[in-house]
Structures are given as structure tokens and as C-alpha cells.
Amino acid sequence: MIVISAPSGAGKTTLCERLLQDYPEITYSISCTTREPRGVEEDGEDYYFLAPEEFARHEAAGDFLEHATVHGSSYGTLKAPIYEAISEGQCVLMDIDVAGAAQIRSYVAALPATDPMRAGFVDIFIRPPSLEVLHERLEARGEDSAATIARRVKNAEKELARAGEFRYHVLNDNLEIAYKELCGIIETTSGMHG
DSSP: OEEEEOOTTSSHHHHHHHHHHHOTTEEEOOOEESSOOOTTOOBTTTBEEOOHHHHHHHHHTTOEEEEEEETTEEEEEEHHHHHHHHHTTOEEEEEOOHHHHHHHHHHHHTSOTTOHHHHTOEEEEEEOSOHHHHHHHHHHHTOSOHHHHHHHHHHHHHHHHTGGGSSEEEEOSSHHHHHHHHHHHHHHHHOOOO
């Protein structure tokens, strides 16, 4: 199981998309959410869109590996599909925030050493070169208001303060170099080759 976290604008999505393209044995973990689909998002492809009651049932049953409420909507990762993918010989890639990664780390640490989720656990933090560069990247996207960008940079400061919780770090100053470094970590820890 590969957990990747990064502040918004650090290039995590681009790096994850390339991994999925280049490594057929990596499968993407699809999260559940109670929010409505946005734009062209599809159920079962981008997220599993659940009614709040259904989400609450899963939560009460202990079905989630991690879950959180963000901006009034619930998000969570179901354990069953991850175990299923691992049992089929797949590596599971999770693109998740720092708080979710901490929940997963705690869950995995409590598993027996023989558990396949624990045996193959890798957590990687993607760092931007600086908060200034992060701010420039977010502005260059042209997707967010100045207030949203300011909030994301403030969140990035908090996330960078927790980067030490991750075993591996990749600096994304140059996308190609960062991608090679990311592949190196994954190949070394999993034995895969792209």
C-alpha cells in the first residue's frame, strides 16, 4: 500500500497519474464521499458517492481505514477493496491528506507483522520547493480565488510541519526528477519495475 500526501499545488495528482500510467500493477484507491458529484465525476471512478446514512452505517461497522469530515461532507476509505486488491497482487495507491495518512499509519501500525497491508506499507510526502513557489503554482492554475489560495497556502504550512511523520520525502522542484525519485522509492520498497 502506497500512501502519498502533499499540500495542494505540490504536484501530487500529476505524479500519481503518471504512476498509474506506468505501473499496471498499481491500482488507485477510490474514496467514499457524501458530497454531490462535481462536473464529469462518476460514481465508482472518481468517488463512491454515498448517502449520509449509508456512510454512517459503514462508519459504525468499522469498515473505514480512515475517514474525516471536510467542508461539511464526509470522506472515507473502505478497507475491503484495499485488501481485495492486495490479495490479487496489486499495489494500492492512496492520494490522501496528512490527517488521513496519520489515521492509516496508526491503523497499519496496530496490525500483525504478517498482515499484507502492514508488510507493504509505504508513505511518501511530496514537498514543494517553498511556500512562495506553491503560491505561484496555485495562482498559475487560475482555478481559485485569492482567498482560497491564501487558505491553501496556510494549510500547506500546517501540512509541511507534519512532513516528518512520513518515512519518505520527495522534493518536487522539477517534475521529471521528482517522478524518477518517486519511482525509485516505490521500486525499492515493492520490487516493482515500470
